[in-house]
Amino acid sequence: MVSEGKIANFISDKQKNIIADLQTLISFPSIQGEPEEDKPFGLEIDQCLKAFLQRAKEMEMRTENLEGYAGTVEIGNGDEMLGILCHLDVVPAGNDWDFEPFTGVIDDGKIYGRGTLDNKGPAVASLYAMKAILDLNISLDKRVRLILGTNEESGWEGISYYQDNYEMPDIAFSPDAVYPVIHAEKGILIFDLSFAITKNNKFENEQKKVLVKKLAGGNAPNMVPDRASALVEGNYNYLQQEIDQYEKNYDGEIQLKKINETEGEIIFKGISAHGSLPQDGINAISYLIDFLAGLELQNNDMASFICSYENLIGKQYFAENIGCQMEDEVSGKLVFNVGQIVTKENEVRITVNIRYPVTYQAEEVYNGMEDKIKKVDWQLFKKEHKKPLYVEKEDILVKDLMEVYKEVTGDEDAKPIAIGGGTYARAVPKGVAFGPLFPGQPELAHQKNEFIEIKDLLLNTEILFKAIIKLAGKK
Numbered sequence: 038m039v040s041e042g043k044i045a046n047f048i049s050d051k052q053k054n055i056i057a058d059l060q061t062l063i064s065f066p067s068i069q070g071e072p073e074e075d076k077p078f079g080l081e082i083d084q085c086l087k088a089f090l091q092r093a094k095e096m097e098m099r100t101e102n103l104e105g106y107a108g109t110v111e112i113g114n115g116d117e118m119l120g121i122l123c124h125l126d127v128v129p130a131g132n133d134w135d136f137e138p139f140t141g142v143i144d145d146g147k148i149y150g151r152g153t154l155d156n157k158g159p160a161v162a163s164l165y166a167m168k169a170i171l172d173l174n175i176s177l178d179k180r181v182r183l184i185l186g187t188n189e190e191s192g193w194e195g196i197s198y199y200q201d202n203y204e205m206p207d208i209a210f211s212p213d214a215v216y217p218v219i220h221a222e223k224g225i226l227i228f229d230l231s232f233a234i235t236k237n238n239k240f241e242n243e244q245k246k247v248l249v250k251k252l253a254g255g256n257a258p259n260m261v262p263d264r265a266s267a268l269v270e271g272n273y274n275y276l277q278q279e280i281d282q283y284e285k286n287y288d289g290e291i292q293l294k295k296i297n298e299t300e301g302e303i304i305f306k307g308i309s310a311h312g313s314l315p316q317d318g319i320n321a322i323s324y325l326i327d328f329l330a331g332l333e334l335q336n337n338d339m340a341s342f343i344c345s346y347e348n349l350i351g352k353q354y355f356a357e358n359i360g361c362q363m364e365d366e367v368s369g370k371l372v373f374n375v376g377q378i379v380t381k382e383n384e385v386r387i388t389v390n391i392r393y394p395v396t397y398q399a400e401e402v403y404n405g406m407e408d409k410i411k412k413v414d415w416q417l418f419k420k421e422h423k424k425p426l427y428v429e430k431e432d433i434l435v436k437d438l439m440e441v442y443k444e445v446t447g448d449e450d451a452k453p454i455a456i457g458g459g460t461y462a463r464a465v466p467k468g469v470a471f472g473p474l475f476p477g478q479p480e481l482a483h484q485k486n487e488f489i490e491i492k493d494l495l496l497n498t499e500i501l502f503k504a505i506i507k508l509a510g511k512k
Contacts (some may be wrong), residue, residue, distance in 0.1 A: 039268055041174055043175070044169060044499055044502055044503075045480065046505055047169045047172060047173065048165075048169075048236040048498055048499060049360055050497050051165055051168070052491075052495060054338045055161060055162070055165050055494065055495065055498065056143070056148065056491065058092055058141075058161050058164070058495075059090060059141065059148060059153065059157060059158055059161045059489075059494070060141030060148070060150075060442065061092075061115040061121060061141075062085060062088065062089065062125065062152065062157040062158060062161065063139060063141040063148075063150035063151070063153065064139055064140065064141065064158070064319040065081050065082075065084055065085035065107045065125075065139070065389075066081050066127075066130075066151070066189075067081045067082045067084075067085040067086065067125055067126050067127055067152070068081065068126065068127060068129055069082065069126060069129070069190070069191040069192075070082070070187050071237060075104065075105050076105050076266070077104075077105050077106055077187075077194070077195075077495070078105070078106075078126065078173070078187050078188045078191075078194075078195065079427070082125065082126050082187050082188070083105055083187075083375055085125045085340065086102065086105070086108050086125055086185060086187055087102065087108075089108065089160065089164075089185060090102055090108050090110070090185075091123060092164070093110040093183075096164070096168050096171075096317075097171065098110050098111065098167065098168070098171070099111040100176070100456070101111070103185070103199060103202070103203065104198070104270070104398065105200060105243055106187060106194065106198035106199065106220040107184060107185055107186040107187060107196065107199045107203075108125075108184075108187075109182050109184055109185070109187055109203075110164065110182070110183040111181065111182045111183070111186070112167050112170060112171055112177070112180070112181050113170075113177035113179060113180045113181050113270075114143060114177070114180060115177065115178050115179045115509075117178070117179045117181050117207045118179055118180045118181075118182055118185055118204065118205075118206040118207055119166075119179045119180070119181045119182070119206060119208055119209065119508050119509040120182050120183070120205075120206025120208070120209030120210075120465060120468065120499070121163045121181065121183045121184065121210060121211070121212070121462070121466070121505075122184050122186070122196075122209055122210070122211035122213070122461035122462060122465065122468065123156050123159055123160035123163060123183065123184070123185055123186070123211070123212065123213065123461075124156045124160075124185065124186035124187065124188075124189035124190070124195075124213070124461065125156070125157060125160060125185055125336075126186070126188055126189055126190050126191065127151045127152040127155065127157070127186050127190060128151070128155075128186050128256065128257050128259065128483050129151075129260075130151045130388075130485075131256060131260070131263050131264075131305075131309045131442055131484075131485050132262070132264060132274075132485065133306075133435045133485050134149075134223045134264055134485045135149075135235040135485075135486055136336075136486070136488055138150055138151040138272075138485075138487075138497075139151060141153075143491075144185055144269035146443075146490055146491050147488040147489065147490050147491070148488060148489055148490075148494070149486060149488045150487065150488070152224070152487070153459065153487050153488050153489040154473060154474065154481055154482050154487055154488070154489050155213065155482035155483065156189070156212075156213045158340040158473060158489040158494055158497070159212035159213060159472065159473045159497060160183070160185065160214065160499075161494070161499050162473065162494060162495075162497040162501055162502045163183050163212060163221070164183065164501075164502075165498050166498050166501035166502035166505055167181060167183060167184065167505065169498075169502045170502065170506070171212070175506060175510060176510065176511040177463065177505075177509045177510055177511065178509060178510065178511050178512065179207075179508070179509035180509075182198075182206060182433070183510050184199060184206075184209075184297065184461070186199075186461055189213075189461060190257065190259065191257070192287065192421065193421075193423070193464070194218060196277070196461055196464045199464075200464060204469075205465055205466060206289055206465055206506075207467070208434050208467050208468065208508060209461075209465045209467070209468035210260050210434075210438060210462065210468060210469055210470065210504065210508075211460040211461045211462040211469075211470045211471065212470070212471055212472040212473050212489065212497065212501060213458075213461065213462075213467060213470055214456055214457065214458055214460055214470035214471075214472070214474070215442075215470075215472065215473075215474040215475070215476070215478075216442055216443065216451070216455070216471065216472045216473075216474065216475050216476060216500075217438070217439055217442040217448070217451040217452070217453065217471075217476075217482075218435050218439050218453045218454070218456070218469055218470075218471055219426075219453070219454060219455065219456050219462070219469055219470035219471070220427070220428045220430055220432075220435050220453040220469055221367050221368050221395050221425070221427045221428070221454065221455035221456075222368075222395070222425060222426040222428070222452075222455070222456055222457075222458065222459055222460060222462065222463055222470065223368050223371075223372070223392040223393055223394060223395060223425055223455070223457045223459070224392070224393045224395065224399060224403065224422070224423065224424055224425040224458070224460075224479075225292060225390070225391070225393075225399070225421070225422070225423040225459045226389075226390070226392075226393065226399055226402060226419075226421070226422055227258045227259075227388065227389070227390050227391075227420045227422075228385050228388075228389055228391075228405075228418060228419050228421075229386050229387065229388050229389070229395075229417070229418040229420060229422040230337070230389060230410065230415045230416070230417055230418075230421050231381060231384050231386045231415065231416045231417075231418065232341075232342040232345070232384060232385050232413075232414065232415050232416075233338065233341055233384055233414070234338045234342070234380070234383055234384055235338060235383055238461065244312075246251070246272070246333055246334070247269050247270070247271035247272070247275075247276065247329075247332045247333060247334050247335065248269060248270040248271055248334075248335045248337070248339075249267055249268075249269050249329060249335075249340065249343065250267075250268045250269060250270060250339070250380075251267065251268040251380040252265070252266070252267050252268075252322075252326075252339075252378050252379075252380050252385055253265070253266050253375065253378060253379055253380065254266060254305075254321055254322045254325065254378050255295075255321075255322060255375075255376050255377030255378060256309075256376075256377070257376055257483075258312060258374075258376035258377060258388045258389070258390040259311065259313070259374075259376060259379070259390050259483065260309055260310070260311070260312055260376055260483045261307065261308070261309050261311070261312060261314075261315050261317070261319070261320050261374060261376070261483075262305045262307060262309070262316030262320060262321045262322050262375070262376060262377065262378075263306065263309040263318070263319075263321055263485070264304065264305070264306060264307070264309055264321050265304075265305045265321035265324075265325040265378065266302055266303060266304045266305070266309070266325070267302070267303045267324040267325060267329060268300070268301075268302055269300070269301055269302075269303060270299050270300050271299065271335075272299075273293075273295060273299070273301055274297065274499055276293055276301060276303070276332075277293055277361065279328075279331070279332060280293055280328075282302070283320060283328050283331070285346065287324060288308075288319055288369045289305060289306045289307045289308065289319050289321065289324065289330075290305075290306040291303070291304070291305055291306070292304040292306075294372070303325065303328070303329075303333075305321040305322075305324055305328070306321060306370050307319035307320055307321030307324060308484075309483060309484045309485055310480070310483060310484055311458060311480055311482050311483040311484070312374040312376055312390040312392075312483070313372060313374075313392050313456065313457030313458040313459075314372075314457065314458075314480055315372060315374040316354050317484075318484070320352065320374070320375060322375050322377075322378050322387070323350065323351065323352045323375060324352065326343055326347055326350075326351075327347060327352055328345050328348045329343050330344060330346075330347040334480075335440055339385065339415075342385050345413035345414075346387075348413075348417045349410070349413065349428060350373070351357045351407055352373060353373065354372060354373060354374070355371060355372065355373060356371055356373040356391070356405075357407050358466040359373070359405075359406055359410070360385040360405040360406045360407070360408065360409040360410075361373075361393075361401075361402045361403075361405035361406050362392070362405075363393065363394055363397055363401070363402070363405070364394060365393065365394040365395065365396040365397065366458075367395050367396060367427065367455055368394045368396075368455035368457070369394065369457075370394070371391060371393045371394060371397075371402070372390065372391065372392040372457050373391055373392045374389065374391070375387050376386070376388050376389070376390050376423060377388055378400075386433075388420075392457035392458075392459075393425075394425075395425035395426070395427045395455070399422050399424075399460055403417070403419070423459050423463060423465070424463065426460075426462055426463035426468070426469075428467070428468075428469055430452075430453045434467060434468075434508075435453050437504075437507050437508060438469065438471050438504055438507070438508075439452075439453065440507065441503045441504045441507050442471075442500065444503065445496070445499060445500050445503060446475075446500075448476070451476070456470070458470075458482075459474060471504065472497055472500060472501070473489070473495065474498045475492070
C-alpha cells in the first residue's frame with residue numbers, strides 16, 4: 038500500500054485542479070435535450086462529456102467517446118477489468134436556489150451546483166483517484182475503466198448502449214449513493230396513470246363553486262415536485278379564504294394569481310427531494326390535489342379525477358391505498374412518488390416513480406394496483422423498469438470495499454446497507470454502490486442548493502484511490 042503521506046500530498050497538490058474541473062462540469066446544464074446528429078441526448082450533455090474526456094486525455098489516460106452515448110477513461114493493463122460507474126447528466130435544477138445552479142459557486146467550504154453530488158463530483162474524484170495511481174506509479178493487475186453515462190436520470194439508454202456494444206467490467210462500483218457499501222437497491226418502475234377528461238367543462242356560475250380547468254407540475258419522475266398549479270374558474274374571494282385556511286397547516290407556500298374576475302391560478306410550492314425519498318420533501322402535486330378535494334367543485338370529469346387521486350394516493354408515500362403496499366427485511370418498504378402531472382386535451386396524466394423491495398417482482402406491483410385503478414377508470418401505461426440489485430453482504434466485493442471504508446474513516450461499526458435509489462451498479466454483472474455521501478449527511482441529490490463540501494470531495498478522492506488499489510492492485 039502506498040504511504041499515507043504520498044496520497045495526502047497528491048490530493049493537496051491537486052486540490053485547486055479538482056475544484057476547477059468540477060466547476061467546469063457544473064457549468065454545463067447537462068439535462069437531456071433534443072437529439073442531434075452524433076448527440077443522442079442533446080448539445081449540453083455532449084459538450085459535458087467531451088470536456089471530461091478532453092481533461093482525462095490531458096492527464097495521459099486512455100479515452101473513448103462511444104458515439105455520444107457514453108464515454109470511457111482507462112488506465113492499467115490486464116485481462117480483467119474493474120469498472121467505476123458514473124454519469125454526467127443531471128436532473129433539472131428546480132426552483133428557489135440561493136446560488137445559480139450551474140456556476141459552481143463556493144461558499145463556506147462548499148461547492149454549490151446541480152450535479153455536485155449527483156454525479157459530477159464523484160466523477161471528478163474518480164478521475165483524480167485514477168490520476169494518483171498513475172502519478173504514484175502503482176502497479177495494477179486489472180484494467181481500471183471509468184464508465185461515464187449520459188442519461189442516467191432519464192432512461193438509461195446510454196448505459197444500455199454500452200452494455201450492447203462494449204466490454205463489461207468483471208467487478209464494479211458506482212460512487213452515486215452513500216457510504217459505506219450499498220449491497221441492495223430496490224427495483225424501479227416508472228409509469229403513467231391517465232384519466233379521461235371529456236365532459237362538463239363549462240363553468241356553472243354558482244356561489245362557492247369551482248371549476249378546475251387544468252393541472253400541471255413537476256420536473257421529472259424521480260424528483261419530488263416542488264411546484265404544482267391549477268387553473269380554476271369560480272368565486273375568487275371564496276378561493277382566497279380557503280387558501281388562507283389551508284395554508285395554516287401547510288409547510289410550503291401557496292399563491293393565488295388573479296387572471297380576471299372569475300379565473301385564477303393556484304400555485305403550490307413544495308420542497309424537492311429525490312424520488313426514492315419522498316418523505317424528505319413536500320410533494321406540491323399531492324398537496325394541491327388535497328386542497329382542491331376540499332373545495333366545492335363543479336361536478337365533472339376533473340372533479341372525479343381529483344376525488345380518485347385523493348382516495349388512492351393522497352399524501353401517502355408507501356402506496357397504502359392503491360393496492361401495492363409491500364415490504365421485505367432486506368430493503369424495506371415500497372416507495373411511491375408522483376413526480377409529474379399534466380393536463381392534455383382529453384386527459385389528465387400523472388407520472389409515477391415506484392421503488393419496490395428487492396425480493397418482489399414488478400408484476401406483483403402492477404397486479405396489486407390493477408383492481409383499484411380499474412374501479413376509478415384510470416388507465417396504466419408502463420414506461421421504464423430497472424430490476425433490483427442484490428449482492429450478499431459476505432461477497433468479497435462488499436467485504437473489500439467495507440475494509441477500505443473502515444480503514445479511511447475509522448468507522449468500525451459500519452455495515453452494508455440497502456437503498457431505494459438506483460445506480461449504474463445494477464447495469465453490470467457484479468457491482469455495488471459506494472459513496473459519495475457519508476452517514477448522517479443530508480441527501481441533497483435532486484434538491485435545491487445541492488452541494489458537496491470540498492473536504493468531502495477530497496476525502497472521496499482518497500477513498501476511491503484506495504478502493505482501486507484494493508480491487509485492482511497487484512497482490
